Amino acid sequence: MSKAGTLDLASGVGGKIEKEEVLTAVEKYEKYHVCYGGKDEERKSNYADMVNKYYDLVTSFYEYGWGESFHFAPRWKGETLQDSIKRHEHFLALQLGLKPGQKVLDVGCGIGGPLREIARFSYTSITGLNNNEYQISRGKVLNRMAGVDRTCNFVKADFMNMPFPDNYFDAVYEIEATCHAPDVVACYKEIYRVLKPGQCFAAYEWCMTDAFDPNNKEHQKIKAEIELGNGLPDIRLTRECLETVKKAGFEVVWEKDLAVDSPVPWYLPMEGSHFSLSNFRLTAVGRLFTRNMVMALEKLGIAPKGSQRVQAFLEKAAEGLVAGGKKEIFTPMYFFLARKPLSETE
Numbered sequence: 406m407s408k409a410g411t412l413d414l415a416s417g418v419g420g421k422i423e424k425e426e427v428l429t430a431v432e433k434y435e436k437y438h439v440c441y442g443g444k445d446e447e448r449k450s451n452y453a454d455m456v457n458k459y460y461d462l463v464t465s466f467y468e469y470g471w472g473e474s475f476h477f478a479p480r481w482k483g484e485t486l487q488d489s490i491k492r493h494e495h496f497l498a499l500q501l502g503l504k505p506g507q508k509v510l511d512v513g514c515g516i517g518g519p520l521r522e523i524a525r526f527s528y529t530s531i532t533g534l535n536n537n538e539y540q541i542s543r544g545k546v547l548n549r550m551a552g553v554d555r556t557c558n559f560v561k562a563d564f565m566n567m568p569f570p571d572n573y574f575d576a577v578y579e580i581e582a583t584c585h586a587p588d589v590v591a592c593y594k595e596i597y598r599v600l601k602p603g604q605c606f607a608a609y610e611w612c613m614t615d616a617f618d619p620n621n622k623e624h625q626k627i628k629a630e631i632e633l634g635n636g637l638p639d640i641r642l643t644r645e646c647l648e649t650v651k652k653a654g655f656e657v658v659w660e661k662d663l664a665v666d667s668p669v670p671w672y673l674p675m676e677g678s679h680f681s682l683s684n685f686r687l688t689a690v691g692r693l694f695t696r697n698m699v700m701a702l703e704k705l706g707i708a709p710k711g712s713q714r715v716q717a718f719l720e721k722a723a724e725g726l727v728a729g730g731k732k733e734i735f736t737p738m739y740f741f742l743a744r745k746p747l748s749e750t751e
């Protein structure tokens with residue numbers, strides 16, 4: 406669980422946005438989404454603004470609730486949530502066959518929780534790529550505290566246009582980040598370009614599953630709630646995701662929706678009837694507690710105006726995610742391991 410406290414949460418809402426501008430930013434962010442009349446195309450053409458606003462607004466809530474790694478994980482019975490999150494990160498390192506000293510890229514690295522864990526687990530040097538300045542400033546502080554600041558770094562850039570030479574990295578991974586891409590084939594092509602030939606790219610993608618029915622009103626509502634609450638342009642189907650990996654030039658080594666066999670459902674910590682002291686802040690009761698606390702902090706002027714609205718759309722996101730998970734129409738852990746061929750004719 407995060408070491409971030411209530412005051413860190415309050416002072417961090419809005420990230421790099423001026424505190425008096427937070428409410429306007431929330432309004433602008435909400436307008437991008439279906440529930441507020443927003444269109445897919447508009448979200449895609451303004452993706453950088455939409456996603457950056459989203460992460461400026463929510464990062465301190467994420468850190469408060471989740472800790473340093475902003476992703477879900479499959480979980481064994483008897484395993485803590487934090488242990489399952491670490492194991493999910495180690496699994497990527499294992500699949501990529503990381504070796505000490507290799508140069509690795511983390512695409513859309515958040516505040517660097519997975520990067521620090523994987524770097525220490527595999528003795529690799531990891532570059533975290535992120536378009537959000539506030540998250541990078543948090544990541545740098547945490548890298549120094551973890552003692553990985555000499556071997557790992559952050560680069561502020563858009564994953565649609567990476568500032569790295571061709572054939573540069575020994576391995577690339579992304580965790581629940583390229584779902585934000587306005588054009589996923591173009592994004593995967595960038596990853597392909599910077600990866601050395603013969604080397605691998607591994608990912609955990611957010612996808613709708615084959616059980617999703619685009620004509621079902623309830624399914625549509627759940628999808629829209631997930632998009633609004635998570636700063637996403639449009640969520641693809643798992644099979645579309647697989648096609649995009651191939652279109653970018655990769656050969657797929659293997660792929661699987663890891664949610665399917667998870668003994669403990671990934672959405673359990675956020676489910677209404679579930680209670681846990683160790684993950685209290687993520688539970689429905691914990692979120693109710695946070696809602697009241699944020700309301701009080703905003704009234705007292707400690708948290709900026711608009712903070713409650715952020716809490717409200719995150720609450721919607723949690724409801725959408727739980728509903729999507731229960732109906733098995735959505736997964737945040739569609740895994741694939743893909744290899745860049747040694748040559749175009751290989």
Ligand SMILES: C[S@@+](CC[C@H](N)C(=O)[O-])C[C@H]1O[C@@H](n2cnc3c(N)ncnc32)[C@H](O)[C@@H]1O
Nearest residue numbers: 474475476513514515535536563564580582585
């Ligand atoms: C759900 S967070 C996951 C963070 C991290 N992978 C983790 O698991 O902790 C998604 C991340 O993708 C980053 N991101 C979104 N769009 C991006 C873009 N166009 N270029 C670079 N990073 C981006 C966000 O800033 C955020 O850090």
